[in-house]
Amino acid sequence: MKLKQALLGISLFILAASFAQQAKKEVLFTIDGKPYYTDEFIRVYNKNLDLVKDDSQKDLNNYLDLFIGYKLKVNKAYKLGLQEGAQYKAELKSYRNQLSRNYLTDTKVTKELIDEAYTRSLKEIKAQHILVLVDENALPSDTLKAYNKIIDIRKKALAGEDFGALAAQFSEDPSAKENKGDLGYFSVFRMVYPFETGAYKTPMGQISKPVRTRFGYHLIKVNDMRDNRGEITVAHIMIMKPKEGDTQAEEKARETINDIYQKLKQGEDFSSLATQFSQDKSSAANGGQLARFGSGELSAVEFEDAAFALQKPGDITAPFQTQFGWHIVKLVEKHGVKPQADVQADFENRIRRDDRSRLITASLNEKLRKKYTVKKEAKAYANAVKVIDNNIYSQTWKAPKEGFDETILTINNHKKLSAQTYLDYVAAQQRMELTTKPVARLAEVLFNQFRDDQLNLYYNENLEAEFPEFAIVMEEYRDGLLLFDLMEKEIWEKAKTDTLGLENYYKAHKDNYQWKDRVEADVYSSTKEDVIKQARKLLKQGKNAEVIKQKLNKEGKVEVMEKSGTFEQESNALPKQQKWQEGLTDIIKEGGYYYVIRVKKVLPKGPKTFEETKGRVINDYQQYLESNWVGNLKQEFNVQVNKDVFENIKKQLNR
Numbered sequence: 001m002k003l004k005q006a007l008l009g010i011s012l013f014i015l016a017a018s019f020a021q022q023a024k025k026e027v028l029f030t031i032d033g034k035p036y037y038t039d040e041f042i043r044v045y046n047k048n049l050d051l052v053k054d055d056s057q058k059d060l061n062n063y064l065d066l067f068i069g070y071k072l073k074v075n076k077a078y079k080l081g082l083q084e085g086a087q088y089k090a091e092l093k094s095y096r097n098q099l100s101r102n103y104l105t106d107t108k109v110t111k112e113l114i115d116e117a118y119t120r121s122l123k124e125i126k127a128q129h130i131l132v133l134v135d136e137n138a139l140p141s142d143t144l145k146a147y148n149k150i151i152d153i154r155k156k157a158l159a160g161e162d163f164g165a166l167a168a169q170f171s172e173d174p175s176a177k178e179n180k181g182d183l184g185y186f187s188v189f190r191m192v193y194p195f196e197t198g199a200y201k202t203p204m205g206q207i208s209k210p211v212r213t214r215f216g217y218h219l220i221k222v223n224d225m226r227d228n229r230g231e232i233t234v235a236h237i238m239i240m241k242p243k244e245g246d247t248q249a250e251e252k253a254r255e256t257i258n259d260i261y262q263k264l265k266q267g268e269d270f271s272s273l274a275t276q277f278s279q280d281k282s283s284a285a286n287g288g289q290l291a292r293f294g295s296g297e298l299s300a301v302e303f304e305d306a307a308f309a310l311q312k313p314g315d316i317t318a319p320f321q322t323q324f325g326w327h328i329v330k331l332v333e334k335h336g337v338k339p340q341a342d343v344q345a346d347f348e349n350r351i352r353r354d355d356r357s358r359l360i361t362a363s364l365n366e367k368l369r370k371k372y373t374v375k376k377e378a379k380a381y382a383n384a385v386k387v388i389d390n391n392i393y394s395q396t397w398k399a400p401k402e403g404f405d406e407t408i409l410t411i412n413n414h415k416k417l418s419a420q421t422y423l424d425y426v427a428a429q430q431r432m433e434l435t436t437k438p439v440a441r442l443a444e445v446l447f448n449q450f451r452d453d454q455l456n457l458y459y460n461e462n463l464e465a466e467f468p469e470f471a472i473v474m475e476e477y478r479d480g481l482l483l484f485d486l487m488e489k490e491i492w493e494k495a496k497t498d499t500l501g502l503e504n505y506y507k508a509h510k511d512n513y514q515w516k517d518r519v520e521a522d523v524y525s526s527t528k529e530d531v532i533k534q535a536r537k538l539l540k541q542g543k544n545a546e547v548i549k550q551k552l553n554k555e556g557k558v559e560v561m562e563k564s565g566t567f568e569q570e571s572n573a574l575p576k577q578q579k580w581q582e583g584l585t586d587i588i589k590e591g592g593y594y595y596v597i598r599v600k601k602v603l604p605k606g607p608k609t610f611e612e613t614k615g616r617v618i619n620d621y622q623q624y625l626e627s628n629w630v631g632n633l634k635q636e637f638n639v640q641v642n643k644d645v646f647e648n649i650k651k652q653l654n655r
Helices: 002-015 038-048 060-079 086-102 107-121 140-158 163-170 193-200 247-265 270-277 301-309 340-353 356-371 378-385 390-394 419-432 439-461 468-497 499-508 529-540 545-552 614-636 643-653
Strands: 027-031 034-037 123-133 182-186 216-227 231-240 320-322 325-335 374-376 407-411 415-418 518-526 561-568 588-590 593-603 639-641
Touching (some): 027 060, 038 060, 060 614, 060 639, 107 340, 123 140, 123 193, 140 163, 140 216, 247 270, 270 561, 374 439, 415 439, 499 614
Antiparallel strands (some): 123 182, 518 593
C-alpha cells in the first residue's frame, strides 16, 4: 500500500492541474481511435519540467513517447477490465474522499480552530476531573438532574472539601475510585474538545464551571500548567528483544546491554559502541542517532519519557526496556516547539477527527443551505412521520417497504428524494441508540440531519462540475490506480512467480550478483591493549568467549566484548586489514580500540547463488520486463500521432 501511495503521489504531482497557461485544444494523438488532446499534454509537460532530472525526458520527442506509453498502459488496463475490480472501486472511492476534503469544509472556521489549537499546544495542563454521566440527547428533566448534581459537588469543592476525595466519592468515571480523577499532564487533542476548552479556560488552581461533553457534565480542577517540552534529538544503542520464551537469549540481551553501559561509564565513546553493537540497523551506522521527535511521536512512551528526562547534551540513561528491546539513550540536542507552519497540516487532520469537526460541519451545512434551494414537502413529511413509533428506541422499528414514493425533499430543483429514502435513513440511525424524545421531536431532528447529509452528498457529487481542477486530478487518480493494478498484474507478480524466467535472467546476468571477500570470524575488542593481549593469549589456549569474558570482565567492569558472524571484509564491523587469513590475528589498533580476531574461514569473491540474491534478481527482472512492455503495447494498439499539431506544440513550448 505504501508503494501504491508513492506512485500515486508522483503521478499526481506530475499530472495535477495547472491553469497558468491556456492553449488551443486539439487532438494530439489517438489510441484505437480514442483522442488525447494538446491541453493535457502541455499541462503535464510544464508541470513535469521541474521534477525530472533526466534531460532526455525534457526533450519533447522523448516526452511524447513517454506520454503515449503511459496512456497505452491505461488503455491496456481498461481492455483487461481492471476498472471493474471491487478493490479498485473501493480505493478510488477512498482517494476521492481524501481529495475532496478541502472542498467539503469551511476553510475560515478550520483556520480559526488551527490557530486556537496551536496556541493551546504551547502548554501542557495537569488536571483532575469529576464526571456526572448524562446522554447528550437526554430528556430535559434528566439533563437538569445531572446539572444540579454537578452544581452541588462544585459547591462542596469551592467550600474547601478535597477535590480528589470528592472525585472518588461522586465521580461516575470508573477510574476515579483509584486515581481520584487525576488525568496527569495533557495538551491539545488529548481530550474531547469541550473538555479541552474547559481546561484551558480555567485558571491554575481553580475549579471550572460545569463543562458539558457527550459523556455528561464535568468539573475540572487545573493543578499545574507547564510549557510544552518541544522536540529532542537523541542517539541510542539497542539490543533487540528476543523471541518470546527464549530465556537464554533474553539473558544474553540483558547481559550485553549492561556490558555496554558499563563501558560507557568507563568513558568509552557512545558513537563507536553504537556502531559496533546496536541492533537498530537504521541508526547504528550513524552512531545511533535518531531523527528528532516530540511527545507522542514514537510508539514507546517509556523511550520518550527516558529521553526527555535527560538534561544536558551528552547525558545518558541507564539501560531500560521497551516492547522493542533494551535501550541506552544519549541526549544530543533539545529543540523548541515547532512553528505553526510546520504543524499546520497535522493539526488540520486531527481537527477533522475530533469534536471540532462538528463546528466545521455546522458551518458548511449553513453555507450549503444558502447555496442551494431546498424544499421540504410538508404533506409527504407528515405522512412519513406517522409510521415512526416508540419501537425506534429499542432498535426494533422497521421502515415500510412501499407506499412512500412521493417526494419529501427537493435540492436545487434537480435532485428529488422520496419519503421512502427518508424512512430508510431513520431506520439506519437506530444503531446509534437514539434517545431524543418524544418521537415527533426525534423525527424532526433526524429529518434535519437527513437534509444536511443529502446537501453534502449533492455538493460532493457535483465537485467535478463545479471545480475543473478537481475533475482533472480525479481523472489522474483513476489512471494512476489502474496503472498500479496493471503493473502488479503484468509485471510485478509475473516477475515473482515466473520461476523459469527468473532463473534464466539470473544465469544471463550472473556477473551482477557477486559476493565481496568475506570472513567467518569471532571479533574481540577493548579500549585497553593489555586486556586484548590477555584475550589473545586465552584464544591461543582454546578458550571460548564465555570463559574469556568471565576472566577479563571483573569487578563490574566490561573490558572486552565479542561478536561472531560472517562479515564482508570492508564491513564497519571489522577493523581494516590488507590481507585476511585463517587463524588468530595479531593485535590490531583502529581508532580508540584494540582488536584480536579468530578467523575461522576466508571466503573469496564469487557469485551469489540464486537463493542468496533472489530479491534483487526479482527487482531487476521486473525492470527488464517493463522496459520491453511498452514496445509490445504499441503492437497491440493502433497509435496515430497528428504530426502537424505536435510540431506546433514544439514551437509553442520552445519559445
